[in-house]
Amino acid sequence: xxxxxxxxxxxxxxxxxxxxxxxxxxxxxxxxxxxxxxxxxxxxxxxxxxxxxxxxxxxxxxxxxxxxxxxxxxxxxxxxxxxxxxxxxxxxxxxxxxxxxxxxxxxxxxxxxxxxxxxxxxxxxxxxxxxxxxxxxxxxxxxxxxxxxxxxxxxxxxxxxxxxxxxxxxxxxxxxxxxxxxxxxxxxxxxxxxxxxxxxxxxxxxxxxxxxxxxxxxxxxxxxxxxxx
Numbered sequence: 001x002x003x004x005x006x007x008x009x010x011x012x013x014x015x016x017x018x019x020x021x022x023x024x025x026x027x028x029x030x031x032x033x034x035x036x037x038x039x040x041x042x043x044x045x046x047x048x049x050x051x052x053x054x055x056x057x058x059x060x061x062x063x064x065x066x067x068x069x070x071x072x073x074x075x076x077x078x079x080x081x082x083x084x085x086x087x088x089x090x091x092x093x094x095x096x097x098x099x100x101x102x103x104x105x106x107x108x109x110x111x112x113x114x115x116x117x118x119x120x121x122x123x124x125x126x127x128x129x130x131x132x133x134x135x136x137x138x139x140x141x142x143x144x145x146x147x148x149x150x151x152x153x154x155x156x157x158x159x160x161x162x163x164x165x166x167x168x169x170x171x172x173x174x175x176x177x178x179x180x181x182x183x184x185x186x187x188x189x190x191x192x193x194x195x196x197x198x199x200x201x202x203x204x205x206x207x208x209x210x211x212x213x214x215x216x217x218x219x220x221x222x223x224x225x226x227x228x229x
Contacts, residue, residue, distance in 0.1 A: 041175060
């Protein structure tokens with residue numbers, strides 16, 4: 001019995017016999033369920049943002065678009081199950097929208113800034129279609145770990161320099177951190193390439209840093225506001 005790539009026969013067979021499913025039966029099932037839960041949650045993970053771009057790094061969100069594009073293309077190329085990468089599609093769409101919003105509220109935008117999306121539009125289609133050399137594809141995927149790291153570092157540094165996280169959403173950051181933690185588990189269960197696991201491990205570290213900054217920098221600010229009143 002299989003639904004959406006989830007094999008229920010092992011777990012149901014054990015339950016019919018009055019036994020609790022063993023680890024080898026239960027862990028893959030939990031992995032699949034968590035994978036689809038992450039995909040479902042990813043459809044709105046970036047929505048809880050405030051109606052302002054104050055404190056948001058344009059470069060960070062642009063690099064996220066590039067990173068999500070490479071990761072999605074690689075997952076498609078490797079033929080991974082949708083439950084193992086599906087959120088990348090929705091995160092990419094939301095990243096597009098956020099970049100567009102940041103561009104809109106950051107007007108006027110310099111010519112150099114406009115060149116970046118034009119280059120992306122020229123390069124992204126063949127990458128997503130897998131129409132590039134396999135060795136180049138592997139190198140490109142390896143580089144996306146650095147890209148995601150570079151996407152987070154400007155935001156982390158900006159938060160540290162300003163001693164404020166601006167309009168970053170705690171809920172969004174918490175969901176990003178939780179999602180990365182779950183993905184480490186599901187990636188191990190799906191026997192995905194180690195390079196994929198490394199990417200999610202980096203995500204855990206950087207998302208935890210940003211989440212910690214939100215907690216650290218917003219609490220004192222709230223205390224000060226109370227004192228003023």
